[in-house]
Amino acid sequence: MSAEKSKIIYTLTDEAPRLATYSLLPIVQSFTAAAGIDVVTSDISVAARVLAEFPEFLSDEQKVPATLAELGRLTLLPDTNIIKLPNISASVGQLQACIKELQGKGYAIPDFPEDPKNDEEKSIRARYSKCTGSAVNPVLREGNSDRRAPKAVKEYARKNPHSMAEWSQASRSHVSHMHHGDFYHGEKSITLNKARDVKMELITKSGKTVILKPKVSLLDREVIDSMFMSKKALVEFYEKEIEDAHKTGVMFSLHVKATMMKVSHPIVFGHCVKIFYKDAFEKHAKLFDELGVNVNNGMANLYDKITSLPQSKQDEIKRDLHACHEHRPELAMVDSAKGITNFHSPNDVIVDASMPAMIRSGGKMWGADGRLKDVKAVMPESTFARIYQEIINFCKWHGAFDPKTMGTVPNVGLMAQQAEEYGSHDKTFEIAEDGVANITDLATGEVLLSQNVEAGDIWRMCQVKDAAIRDWVKLAVSRARNSGMPVVFWLDAYRPHEAQLITKVKMYLHEHDTTGLDIQIMSQVRAMRYTLERVIRGEDTISATGNILRDYLTDLFPIMELGTSAKMLSIVPLMAGGGMYETGAGGSAPKHVQQLVEENHLRWDSLGEFLALAVSLEDLGIKTGNDKAKLLAKTLDAATGKLLDHNKGPSPKTGQLDNRGSHFYLALYWAQALAAQTEDAALQTQFAPVAKALTENEEKIVAELNAVQGHAVDIGGYYLPDVAKTDAVMRPSATLNAALKTVAA
Numbered sequence: 001m002s003a004e005k006s007k008i009i010y011t012l013t014d015e016a017p018r019l020a021t022y023s024l025l026p027i028v029q030s031f032t033a034a035a036g037i038d039v040v041t042s043d044i045s046v047a048a049r050v051l052a053e054f055p056e057f058l059s060d061e062q063k064v065p066a067t068l069a070e071l072g073r074l075t076l077l078p079d080t081n082i083i084k085l086p087n088i089s090a091s092v093g094q095l096q097a098c099i100k101e102l103q104g105k106g107y108a109i110p111d112f113p114e115d116p117k118n119d120e121e122k123s124i125r126a127r128y129s130k131c132t133g134s135a136v137n138p139v140l141r142e143g144n145s146d147r148r149a150p151k152a153v154k155e156y157a158r159k160n161p162h163s164m165a166e167w168s169q170a171s172r173s174h175v176s177h178m179h180h181g182d183f184y185h186g187e188k189s190i191t192l193n194k195a196r197d198v199k200m201e202l203i204t205k206s207g208k209t210v211i212l213k214p215k216v217s218l219l220d221r222e223v224i225d226s227m228f229m230s231k232k233a234l235v236e237f238y239e240k241e242i243e244d245a246h247k248t249g250v251m252f253s254l255h256v257k258a259t260m261m262k263v264s265h266p267i268v269f270g271h272c273v274k275i276f277y278k279d280a281f282e283k284h285a286k287l288f289d290e291l292g293v294n295v296n297n298g299m300a301n302l303y304d305k306i307t308s309l310p311q312s313k314q315d316e317i318k319r320d321l322h323a324c325h326e327h328r329p330e331l332a333m334v335d336s337a338k339g340i341t342n343f344h345s346p347n348d349v350i351v352d353a354s355m356p357a358m359i360r361s362g363g364k365m366w367g368a369d370g371r372l373k374d375v376k377a378v379m380p381e382s383t384f385a386r387i388y389q390e391i392i393n394f395c396k397w398h399g400a401f402d403p404k405t406m407g408t409v410p411n412v413g414l415m416a417q418q419a420e421e422y423g424s425h426d427k428t429f430e431i432a433e434d435g436v437a438n439i440t441d442l443a444t445g446e447v448l449l450s451q452n453v454e455a456g457d458i459w460r461m462c463q464v465k466d467a468a469i470r471d472w473v474k475l476a477v478s479r480a481r482n483s484g485m486p487v488v489f490w491l492d493a494y495r496p497h498e499a500q501l502i503t504k505v506k507m508y509l510h511e512h513d514t515t516g517l518d519i520q521i522m523s524q525v526r527a528m529r530y531t532l533e534r535v536i537r538g539e540d541t542i543s544a545t546g547n548i549l550r551d552y553l554t555d556l557f558p559i560m561e562l563g564t565s566a567k568m569l570s571i572v573p574l575m576a577g578g579g580m581y582e583t584g585a586g587g588s589a590p591k592h593v594q595q596l597v598e599e600n601h602l603r604w605d606s607l608g609e610f611l612a613l614a615v616s617l618e619d620l621g622i623k624t625g626n627d628k629a630k631l632l633a634k635t636l637d638a639a640t641g642k643l644l645d646h647n648k649g650p651s652p653k654t655g656q657l658d659n660r661g662s663h664f665y666l667a668l669y670w671a672q673a674l675a676a677q678t679e680d681a682a683l684q685t686q687f688a689p690v691a692k693a694l695t696e697n698e699e700k701i702v703a704e705l706n707a708v709q710g711h712a713v714d715i716g717g718y719y720l721p722d723v724a725k726t727d728a729v730m731r732p733s734a735t736l737n738a739a740l741k742t743v744a745a
């Protein structure tokens with residue numbers, strides 16, 4: 001590939017990162033052009049994905065290309081270089097809001113059929129389902145995951161420690177999970193001895209055969225699992241835990257991942273809401289049924305549905321719901337000022353972010369009175385819930401972690417090719433009738449895995465490909481070698497799936513020279529304890545984990561160490577040879593959008609984007625022999641370091657430096673570094689004028705950027721903001737905009 005044709009794909013996503021992109025991308029594009037690199041965009045926002053799904057409803061001018069599918073295809077090519085920002089994994093409620101906004105803007109897309117009545121509605125719903133939940137990441141993640149805090153970032157956190165609330169040994173906070181009947185307890189797992197096509201079928205007690213999934217093509221040596229969550233056991237568990245919280249006077253909170261686990265977790269969430277408000281749900285069962293109330297989408301759905309009823313009936317329902325609170329525990333709040341509880345929407349409390357936030361707050365969450373309180377954190381699936389109990393135990397005993405001295409815990413995660421639970425959505429089913437759930441070889445009729453299930457149980461099949469496991473082990477070894485840190489594989493020999501992985505890990509470790517490396521395998525609970533004992537002694541430990549723990553740990557440790565996972569470097573070396581550079585490990589920060597719209601202050605920290613861009617440029621430089629790209633990467637890293645040293649990250653407070661101001665400083669320091677270097681005279685000449693203009697106008701630019709704050713602004717939409725309006729809001733400094741144009745061609 002010639003230097004002229006070099007391309008980096010920068011994704012356009014949603015919410016805060018999308019807004020930040022309006023300000024950052026013009027800076028990036030003007031700098032990278034100097035090295036012959038085109039930074040092109042790819043819109044994978046919810047709105048773009050919805051529009052791409054329904055071209056026949058749109059005029060020619062309104063049609064948009066299927067960018068996500070195209071990007072997915074590119075991940076399979078060796079030259080691909082993608083910078084992927086976090087995007088919304090939409091709940092049904094968010095999808096409906098997005099549809100409404102698009103319809104209001106003249107896009108005649110169909111309504112979302114909540115309760116599809118005919119084939120056409122069923123097909124529309126199925127198409128919309130492709131846009132809900134975690135629809136983007138699994139398509140793009142054709143590689144395993146390497147997430148870590150770069151040295152400069154860790155040093156910054158040590159020098160500028162974020163606040164950590166104290167832990168008391170008397171804290172009553174704890175984790176509650178199921179002890180039987182959940183996915184962990186009945187799991188079965190095998191490694192295939194040849195490639196096979198299988199089907200997933202239910203043989204009902206009444207003798208019917210229901211094909212749930214007609215065909216899944218499996219590769220030789222692939223690991224597959226069959227597991228189910230018993231509805232009966234789940235409901236009993238909720239009854240017991242709600243009662244326990246009420247009796248012992250501790251606040252109740254539910255932590256699931258309804259975004260990523262888009263089929264199973266909304267169901268798990270819905271059962272909890274129905275048990276909590278059991279009396280009201282029993283009394284109004286028929287009416288709720290007629291109205292199509294579905295609290296798998298949260299209490300917001302119920303409140304929305306009852307608005308069609310006469311006022312007196314609405315009041316009666318609300319009274320009955322309130323009455324339930326008398327014999328129920330206090331509920332943790334998402335927004336106590338607005339009265340929004342943990343049950344409002346299934347994606348308000350997302351376990352990977354919510355549990356670290358709780359642990360950072362000394363094991364507390366917000367109560368209805370706006371106070372922080374101890375809490376029973378309910379996570380029905382026991383498979384990974386135990387790691388949180390272990391860290392809570394540790395904090396009760398040792399106190400809060402100290403960001404000034406604690407070690408770091410990078411992660412190497414098994415993620416490629418839709419590994420494990422995070423790739424199971426199309427193979428997850430709510431069972432309609434009691435029976436036997438089989439995974440059966442299509443050619444031979446041989447039943448590979450079989451489970452006895454009952455109506456209401458959630459049954460799923462997970463897969464992980466041998467090539468993905470082999471690549472994961474290789475990545476762990478190379479990270480151990482390059483960092484000098486020990487690696488712990490968090491694998492539980494008592495769990496059938498992980499027992500299969502242990503065999504493979506041991507086998508693939510033999511393919512590498514591991515002399516002098518410290519590589520161990522431990523169950524999750526032991527691994528957590530071992531890692532934490534090292535963490536408090538300032539020692540570093542790489543966690544090598546499966547896909548869910550990759551997600552959980554890469555929020556948990558960064559939030560303890562750095563105050564946020566936004567400051568992580570997140571690399572996905574694509575198995576086909578390309579690279580995807582994710583930014584941070586956190587979400588799309590809906591609260592930040594609210595602050596921008598109300599006060600014109602964006603507190604999103606784009607550090608993750610800066611870090612990702614530097615590795616993306618470096619990789620491109622190496623692969624295409626483009627020395628200018630390498631120099632851009634080196635100077636960008638220097639600029640990021642300087643930005644941290646000078647504390648030019650965004651402040652959360654309106655009126656102070658925000659995301660836009662932080663981008664200005666990046667541009668200033670980057671231009672100065674390029675103008676000062678002597679490796680490439682042409683680049684030096686090109687950047688001298690912009691470095692001068694930015695340096696001379698520092699005060700003026702910062703004043704222009706801060707002066708606009710404090711008032712509400714209109715960006716013309718939430719899911720599809722107006723480009724011109726948002727551009728004006730996000731680029732308010734005429735002096736900065738003019739200076740950027742001085743990068744000589």
Ligand SMILES: NC(=O)C1=CN([C@@H]2O[C@H](COP(=O)(O)OP(=O)(O)OC[C@H]3O[C@@H](n4cnc5c(N)ncnc54)[C@H](OP(=O)(O)O)[C@@H]3O)[C@@H](O)[C@H]2O)C=CC1
Nearest residue numbers: 086087088089259350353566585586587588589590604605
């Ligand atoms: N890779 C991806 O595409 C990911 C997408 N998501 C999606 O994002 C949405 C929201 O997820 P949720 O888990 O609630 O997380 P949030 O986006 O709400 O993040 C949690 C909190 O972390 C802080 N934070 C995260 N990133 C930054 C940043 N760059 N700069 C400053 N602060 C930051 C903010 O704290 P504060 O409010 O105190 O400033 C924020 O409220 C969901 O739709 C989820 O699916 C989630 C994770 C990864």
Ligand SMILES: O=C(O)CCC(=O)C(=O)O
Nearest residue numbers: 089134137259260551585
């Ligand atoms: O895709 C998603 O919904 C979120 C992914 C996530 O949380 C992560 O990868 O850390």
Ligand SMILES: [Mg+2]
Nearest residue numbers: 352551555585
């Ligand atoms: Mg996550």
